[in-house]
Amino acid sequence: MDEAIRREMLVLLPRLRRFAHALTGSADDGDDLVQATCERAIRHIDKWQPGTRLDSWMFRIARNLNLNNLRARGVRGEHLAPVDAEEHLAVDGVRAMESQLTLGAVRRFIAALPEQQRSVLLLVCVEGLSYKEVSAILELPIGTVTSRLARARITLKALMEGGGTVPAEAGMEAGP
Amino acid sequence: MTAPIEVETLVAYVDGELDETERRRVEEVLDTDEEARQVVRDLRVGAAQLRAVLDEPLREPVPERIHAAIDRAFAERAGAAARSDRRRRSWGRRAAPLLAASVAALAVGLGGGYYLGVGRLSDRLARLEAARLEDRALLEQTVSRALEKQLSGVAVDWRNPNSGSYGTVTPVRTFRNADGQWCREYAAASWLHDRRESRRAIACREADGVWRTRIEIAGES
Numbered sequence: 001m002d003e004a005i006r007r008e009m010l011v012l013l014p015r016l017r018r019f020a021h022a023l024t025g026s027a028d029d030g031d032d033l034v035q036a037t038c039e040r041a042i043r044h045i046d047k048w049q050p051g052t053r054l055d056s057w058m059f060r061i062a063r064n065l066n067l068n069n070l071r072a073r074g075v076r077g078e079h080l081a082p083v084d085a086e087e088h089l090a091v092d093g094v095r096a097m098e099s100q101l102t103l104g105a106v107r108r109f110i111a112a113l114p115e116q117q118r119s120v121l122l123l124v125c126v127e128g129l130s131y132k133e134v135s136a137i138l139e140l141p142i143g144t145v146t147s148r149l150a151r152a153r154i155t156l157k158a159l160m161e162g163g164g165t166v167p168a169e170a171g172m173e174a175g176p
Numbered sequence: 177m178t179a180p181i182e183v184e185t186l187v188a189y190v191d192g193e194l195d196e197t198e199r200r201r202v203e204e205v206l207d208t209d210e211e212a213r214q215v216v217r218d219l220r221v222g223a224a225q226l227r228a229v230l231d232e233p234l235r236e237p238v239p240e241r242i243h244a245a246i247d248r249a250f251a252e253r254a255g256a257a258a259r260s261d262r263r264r265r266s267w268g269r270r271a272a273p274l275l276a277a278s279v280a281a282l283a284v285g286l287g288g289g290y291y292l293g294v295g296r297l298s299d300r301l302a303r304l305e306a307a308r309l310e311d312r313a314l315l316e317q318t319v320s321r322a323l324e325k326q327l328s329g330v331a332v333d334w335r336n337p338n339s340g341s342y343g344t345v346t347p348v349r350t351f352r353n354a355d356g357q358w359c360r361e362y363a364a365a366s367w368l369h370d371r372r373e374s375r376r377a378i379a380c381r382e383a384d385g386v387w388r389t390r391i392e393i394a395g396e397s
Contacts (some may be wrong), residue, residue: 002253011305014306021232035245038242043249045253096371107231125223135323146187147184149191153223155224157222
């Protein structure tokens with residue numbers, strides 16, 4: 001039993017690292033988060049239901065641990081940021097987009113996103129999870145997942161159109 | 177002119193999250209609305225670039241300290257199980273506590289060793305499996321890129337530094353099928369770590385911009 005779980009865990013380690021690196025914005029912090037996530041998952045492995053997705057469960061642990069870290073470090077606004085203003089984002093003024101994003105521009109973009117948009121964006125666009133899975137991981141209604149995701153992706157689109165500069169009005173918050 | 181579609185709907189469309197009716201409605205709008213088409217393209221490109229930039233951890237080995245932490249945590253679990261097992265048994269037989277303790281210590285030791293041994297093997301298997309999945313994903317990405325962008329007769333290369341696998345994808349010819357979709361025949365040759373694989377196939381471009389392989393003629397492998 002343990003051996004099967006262990007094998008599945010090892011297979012998903014590269015993806016967990018990708019998620020954690022992007023979520024924390026650093027390789028070192030990301031690896032710390034991966035390690036803490038694995039330790040916690042193994043200690044609480046009896047809470048995982050065999051037959052359900054181990055990756056979703058571990059992404060959830062990673063995300064919650066990271067959120068606790070942010071709060072402990074006193075990063076303000078992560079929780080209270082008004083990221084869900086439900087204005088209707090109509091399609092307008094779309095320009096052609098051909099720019100290649102650089103690694104640095106994308107890292108800055110992800111770091112500048114409020115955590116609530118960052119986690120949704122990474123789980124959907126990078127990890128390829130469904131809205132339903134993400135809504136279970138983050139314990140959010142699907143509508144909230146959808147609107148946060150749209151906000152993040154529109155900011156990303158604006159970033160590409162602007163050739164790497166993040167527009168100020170795009171729902172970003174200044175870091176502490 | 178049709179009513180403008182909210183970006184949220186287009187995002188859900190790109191992520192394959194709309195039901196059949198909604199999807200049809202969006203596709204109808206996309207047929208006539210160049211701006212909406214551009215948004216869909218941008219969203220796809222944005223997600224692809226995000227993945228491309230963040231994929232680095234997939235290509236590098238997982239640090240040893242994470243493996244060590246996993247080994248430790250599983251060994252602790254096995255140790256805790258052995259201890260509670262011993263406790264249960266010693267309820268019946270109080271005799272020879274020393275012996276029981278040394279048996280438990282042995283169990284912990286064996287448990288740790290067992291995990292370490294199997295850990296390295298499953299680690300290798302996991303890496304092989306991850307590299308195989310990466311090869312597959314790279315091949316499919318290259319097929320999409322070649323069909324979308326490359327002229328017939330010109331090869332597009334791919335290479336996975338993690339596995340050493342590499343290959344080429346060459347569009348062969350382009351035509352429209354009875355449904356009016358653009359279709360392309362292509363040839364893909366791949367040198368995977370343990371074998372050579374070649375594929376000749378026809379893919380057609382669906383309304384969502386995805387090239388879907390329809391007919392596959394498996395080649396010599």
